[in-house]
Amino acid sequence: MEKIYEGKTKTVYQLENGNVLLKFKDDCTGKDGVFDPGENSIGLTIEGIGKANLETSIHFFEILKEAGIKTHYVSANVDEATMEVLPAKVFGKGLEVICRLKATGSFIRRYGDYIADGAELPGGYVETTFKDDAKGDPLVTCEGLEALHIMTREMFESMKAQTLKITHIVAADLAKKGLDLYDIKFEFGYNNDEVILIDEIASGNMRVYKDGKIVDPMDLTKIILGK
Numbered sequence: 001m002e003k004i005y006e007g008k009t010k011t012v013y014q015l016e017n018g019n020v021l022l023k024f025k026d027d028c029t030g031k032d033g034v035f036d037p038g039e040n041s042i043g044l045t046i047e048g049i050g051k052a053n054l055e056t057s058i059h060f061f062e063i064l065k066e067a068g069i070k071t072h073y074v075s076a077n078v079d080e081a082t083m084e085v086l087p088a089k090v091f092g093k094g095l096e097v098i099c100r101l102k103a104t105g106s107f108i109r110r111y112g113d114y115i116a117d118g119a120e121l122p123g124g125y126v127e128t129t130f131k132d133d134a135k136g137d138p139l140v141t142c143e144g145l146e147a148l149h150i151m152t153r154e155m156f157e158s159m160k161a162q163t164l165k166i167t168h169i170v171a172a173d174l175a176k177k178g179l180d181l182y183d184i185k186f187e188f189g190y191n192n193d194e195v196i197l198i199d200e201i202a203s204g205n206m207r208v209y210k211d212g213k214i215v216d217p218m219d220l221t222k223i224i225l226g227k
Helices: 049-066 106-111 142-147 153-175 217-225
Strands: 002-006 010-014 020-024 027-031 042-045 073-077 082-085 095-102 120-130 180-191 194-198 206-210
Touching: 020 049, 049 073, 049 082, 049 153, 049 217, 095 153, 120 153, 142 153, 153 180, 153 194, 206 217
Parallel strands: none
Antiparallel strands: 002 010, 010 020, 020 082, 027 042, 073 082, 095 120, 095 180, 180 194, 180 206
16 A cells, blocks of 8 residues: 555555555544644544444444435445545645534624624534634635635535534534534535545544533544444
8 A cells, every 4th residue: 555645643555446445543633632623633542442432433434425415425444444435636735624613612603793602602602713823723704715716615615514414413423412512513515516524523623512512532533432
């Protein structure tokens, strides 16, 4: 296999069949040793979180498959912490899509003068940021992406609609376990003229509360997988 990219939480390899292999790491985003899915740099390493994230991703990708939503997911090997996926071209140098169901984290840091921490964002609020640690993952609008020739308005609307649909599916699954999804981070790519969900759907990419308290990623994965 040829290594094609070294990411913060995964290493990416090119497979001979044309697909791509993701190798999950035990690194999490955060700051000062505290997990935070909204941060743009690695803040801590949690032993076993790579495989845990993979198992969680499999769980949700299978649910999306049953719902008829196409993603890049092909298959996975939990023992090796790897997932085989369809190849997809990222937008720009990497674009993150955050769906917020409740106001918290960086949303409150930006807009706390106008909304209370934990307040509902009816229907879900979708925002996009460039993957750029040096610039603090700057926000970018649909019009900005169009002006920069990174994405057409039609692509953006497809991505936004999928983000909201997927977020509500994930939230509904979590709610069955007494969990409350506040926000979740996705990445989309372009495959055969389609905008599809890529990367992972894992505990390290979502902020979830239970009984008013945030659930750490390892505990969250155990609850999701019933372990």
